[in-house]
Amino acid sequence: MPTIIMTKWPVKIDGSVKAKAMTFLQKLSADDTTAGLHLEPIAGAADSRVRTGRVDQFWRAVMFRLDGAGESHYVIHGVWPHDDAIAIAARVRLKVNPINGLPQIEQAEPAAHPAVPPPSRAKPLLGRLGRTRDDLVDRLGVPADIADLALAAPDEDAILDLAQQHDGWLGMLLVDLATPDSIDTIAERLQLAAPEPTGDEDADLLRSLKQPAAQAQFAFIDGQEELRRVIEKGDFGSWRVFLHPEQRRYAVRRYKGPFRLSGGAGTGKTVVLIHRARVLAREQQDARIVLTTFTTNLADALRDGLAQLDPTVPQASALNQPGVYVTGVDALAAAVIRAAGTGIADAVQAVLGDARSTPTGRTPNGRWREVIEASSSKLPTEIANETFLSAEYALVVLPNRVKNENEYRRIRRPSRGVALDRAKRDSVWALIAAYRAQCRIEGTLDFAEAAAVAAAHLAATGGQADHVLVDEGQDLSPTHWQMLRALVAEGEDDLFIAEDSHQRIYGNRTVLGRYGIKIVGRSQRLTLNYRTTAQNLRYAMAVLDGGDYVDLEEQAEATGYRSARSGPTPAVETVESLVSELDTIADRIRPWLDHGAAPETIAVLVHDKFQRERVVNALNERGVQARAVDRERPAEGRVLVMTMHRAKGMEFAKVVLADVGFQSAAEKARLDDLDDNERHDAELRARSLVYVAATRARDELVVVQRR
């Protein structure tokens, strides 16, 4: 049976043609001698391998036929109207790039490229970065005509425009060339290697199509189902098929222990996790794989993503079952506790010092505040506040299983800022004891307690997973890490953690090594942003400037991300009042809708739920149909309005960021109560929130800031 090798198609085709293309390719992959396919060579074509095929009366497919190992292979170049297809088929050529060994589709007459612009007085970007024509052409294998265009490009935006015209390895090389990375680093990142030609051109082409960097553009299709997915999803689904060589490496490689993958927003960390879950599930049918993240909404998205990638991957419906169990990290703790039944009593005893067997409820938000208000504590406000106490509890008390005043007096409190002398420790413990007593009466646990109890149970009774994959690692708390560590035995491919410390918007800094997760050098970073245009990325990175962010191994978080796409500069509008803010938001959205943007591809991101309701009402009053998004999945047909927290992990074509720089009186008072350490951390989180929100925009970003 012939093998189909799909490429990212240069033109988008609409639904009815897709269906016909699908039927055509299905028949081709079943039997290429079927008469109705009309596979024909083109007389005088630049490449004798080229064939056209009949999709219907009007449309033709253009492809290359390669013969290797006694089988025919068809590299599908695309589908065009009849006359265009014939003209394209006459000129295209598939060859192995002699410098980098990668497959290259080129036109016999390169007239399609714009002329090299006349040199401007300022030195072009690549020259400023010390790049030469030899670097591009002789070391990396950039075709000479494109190298000349790149070397004449005045700035990063011009290079990105050029990169956008070239899918696959060539586009990736051009994006990398606009960064300060060395030529060796760039070559290494794409894993370039040019093996000696064997003398059999078809075999050499097939070998080149299998190179890691080639797979960002060419995909060997495995069965009819995969064929259907690739065609139906077209461009938007390309993450499913065309991975960056680095992404592929992290998705498939085996690691001797925990591995950490960091990377800025939109660099494809989630994509890697989903692919890795599939690879593990396919290779080890009985394996119990847990794929987890911070919130239930994010877990829903992971579940959907995995089903989209491959509906045949079994998704387990309970912990400790073969398949991929996708769940939020707190739901995971609840699942461990539920499954343990009354057997959880020992773990509750180990963590809290009382042997409750059915801690079923969830401690309500605000409980710390009630405890403080009900007490006659003499502690200063920088200690007797909800932020400090809940952090002390989650970072010091629970992970160390502190059960009484004596133990608390002796415990080390690394990186906790405020020093506590003996009297203060005793007063803090009194509040903690009151908190625990109240929760005991009500039979509730808070999230950090539930994770600590689940961790203690798993540590005593044994792991319930073979591989654990974690997204949004920067937001997890110490007891989450203890639970995940205990969930899987130490060993090969035990934990795979994706994180971006710039996106920490919940909780406090944590250090993996303190909770038994030893990365020891197994850590890598993704740097190519797939989602956000270079202009939006610059805005988002500027929000973080000067902040001292550190990662889960206590290293300063790196920046230096690059984007593969270029677009308009974000519009920043400063307004004086709430009314003018609401007017501005509506005025910005209307033209997008008038130009045909689907309403659900537009999002307004705000600070809190009150503002969300205000914006929804104001937009509807101003004739823009809008809907608030809370926990549910967003629906179609209306502009979406949600909090910046809710937007985590999501993306939209166009985003309006509202309330930037605005602080309510209540928030200001809360920050004033904090000690310097906590306040500094709260400020980092606030910046991270704007960074998260700004990086949700794929194409256009409008920022509305209040004076």
Ligand SMILES: Nc1ncnc2c1ncn2[C@@H]1O[C@H](COP(=O)(O)OP(=O)(O)OP(=O)(O)O)[C@@H](O)[C@H]1O
């Ligand atoms: N190889 C790829 N080809 C095409 N698109 C990709 C690829 N990898 C990722 N993407 C797209 O880039 C976007 C961001 O990917 P993803 O959500 O995995 O990034 P992330 O690093 O997890 O982002 P965040 O940290 O902001 O949640 C998605 O739209 C995804 O489909």
